[in-house]
Amino acid sequence: MDFNLNEDQHLLRKTVKRFTLQEIESIAVQIDQDAKLPDTLIKKMAQIGLFGMAVPRQYGGAEADHVSVVLACEEVAYSGTGAWWLVAFNNSIPECIAHFGSEEIREKYIKPMCNGAGYSSIQFTEENTGSDPKALMTTAIPDGDDYVINGTKRFSTFGGRDGYSVLFAKDETGNCTAFVIRKKGEGYGVKKSWDLTGGGGIETVDIIFENMRVPKANLLGEKGKGFETLRYWIATEKIEQCGASVGMAQAALDEAITYAKSRTVREKSISTMQGIQWMLADIYTKIEAARWLTYRTAFLQDQTHPHWMTEAAAAKLFVIPAVLEAVDRARQIHGAYGYCKEFKIERIVRAIAGATGIATSLEINRSIVGSWLSK
Numbered sequence: 001m002d003f004n005l006n007e008d009q010h011l012l013r014k015t016v017k018r019f020t021l022q023e024i025e026s027i028a029v030q031i032d033q034d035a036k037l038p039d040t041l042i043k044k045m046a047q048i049g050l051f052g053m054a055v056p057r058q059y060g061g062a063e064a065d066h067v068s069v070v071l072a073c074e075e076v077a078y079s080g081t082g083a084w085w086l087v088a089f090n091n092s093i094p095e096c097i098a099h100f101g102s103e104e105i106r107e108k109y110i111k112p113m114c115n116g117a118g119y120s121s122i123q124f125t126e127e128n129t130g131s132d133p134k135a136l137m138t139t140a141i142p143d144g145d146d147y148v149i150n151g152t153k154r155f156s157t158f159g160g161r162d163g164y165s166v167l168f169a170k171d172e173t174g175n176c177t178a179f180v181i182r183k184k185g186e187g188y189g190v191k192k193s194w195d196l197t198g199g200g201g202i203e204t205v206d207i208i209f210e211n212m213r214v215p216k217a218n219l220l221g222e223k224g225k226g227f228e229t230l231r232y233w234i235a236t237e238k239i240e241q242c243g244a245s246v247g248m249a250q251a252a253l254d255e256a257i258t259y260a261k262s263r264t265v266r267e268k269s270i271s272t273m274q275g276i277q278w279m280l281a282d283i284y285t286k287i288e289a290a291r292w293l294t295y296r297t298a299f300l301q302d303q304t305h306p307h308w309m310t311e312a313a314a315a316k317l318f319v320i321p322a323v324l325e326a327v328d329r330a331r332q333i334h335g336a337y338g339y340c341k342e343f344k345i346e347r348i349v350r351a352i353a354g355a356t357g358i359a360t361s362l363e364i365n366r367s368i369v370g371s372w373l374s375k
């Protein structure tokens with residue numbers, strides 16, 4: 001058992017930390033206000049190798065491990081913006097295609113996701129379903145060499161940006177099938193842009209499909225087995241989300257320490273008060289536990305451990321409540337200033353608030369772990 005990051009991972013962390021400070025943190029307030037990532041960011045991220053990290057080299061990836069992907073998400077999320085979603089999606093989605101796709105699909109679609117030519121998306125959620133995959137309404141009906149897609153997808157992150165998406169729809173047999181699609185062209189339209197509480201730059205929209213034609217060759221995985229693809233992707237995304245949440249919580253702790261040292265009450269720094277020190281200790285401990293559980297889960301994915309997907313659910317179940325509590329404590333240390341936009345902690349509080357319900361809710365993850373234990 002070795003709890004040390006290797007040299008490559010250390011170097012990666014350092015590089016991404018510097019990149020985040022220069023390219024994201026410096027404009028984080030703007031990103032938060034605009035709720036949009038700068039158009040230039042995707043290319044810059046690609047240039048330093050933040051996409052397709054765990055994807056085989058032959059498709060444009062770096063063949064790195066999943067711990068490295070988590071480290072990248074963690075460091076980018078330190079900015080308290082939604083920029084980490086771009087890292088998460090342009091890693092987990094090409095990886096999903098590498099895992100399930102035919103050789104033709106891999107050759108065609110993975111490279112542009114790795115080199116920053118396009119934004120990757122996942123399109124599963126609909127008005128009537130976020131947690132129940134059986135309730136899908138979007139249809140994919142075969143017609144000649146194509147499938148014809150009709151329906152509306154909800155909360156599609158980067159759905160309005162050009163690039164590629166993994167779309168889940170009900171095929172003519174009533175089963176869920178996954179496809180890789182280009183997010184552009186006839187039959188593809190953005191219907192609504194969601195005004196989110198925080199995580200500026202997540203860019204989440206509804207998409208309407210009106211007789212959009214997708215070649216049969218773009219089927220991802222086996223026909224009718226879309227849930228398998230979804231389960232794999234969501235488990236990967238959960239681990240990334242845990243990493244990003246740890247990054248945001250670390251930023252909250254650092255802000256709280258700086259604030260506590262600079263704030264004087266009754267002629268002494270509040271950082272000398274036992275009550276504040278206890279809060280800092282609790283925050284630190286929660287973050288460390290969350291961090292190492294996340295790394296371990298990423299490690300299990302690297303090992304293709306038979307239960308890594310269930311372990312991802314278990315990790316989310318612990319990590320998200322732990323970091324939410326940590327961030328809330330850090331806000332508390334800021335007193336009234338924690339409620340003011342001028343302070344980074346306020347942005348982090350909003351950015352992390354949605355973590356319980358994204359990429360499956362905590363309750364669903366509790367059910368995944370509980371039903372596995374009771375088998």
Ligand SMILES: Cc1cc2nc3c(=O)[nH]c(=O)nc-3n(C[C@H](O)[C@H](O)[C@H](O)COP(=O)(O)OP(=O)(O)OC[C@H]3O[C@@H](n4cnc5c(N)ncnc54)[C@H](O)[C@@H]3O)c2cc1C
Binds near residue numbers: 131357
């Ligand atoms: C910022 C953001 C970005 C997103 N990006 C994407 C994206 O890119 N692609 C995409 O497809 N989706 C995306 N989503 C959607 C997200 O993944 C879903 O919203 C999420 O899975 C939860 O679905 P829901 O909101 O419909 O919750 P519901 O399914 O309506 O659940 C509501 C509540 O009921 C509980 N519940 C539901 N079923 C059960 C059960 N069986 N047992 C116990 N409790 C239950 C849930 O835990 C939750 O608390 C995004 C959402 C947000 C907010």
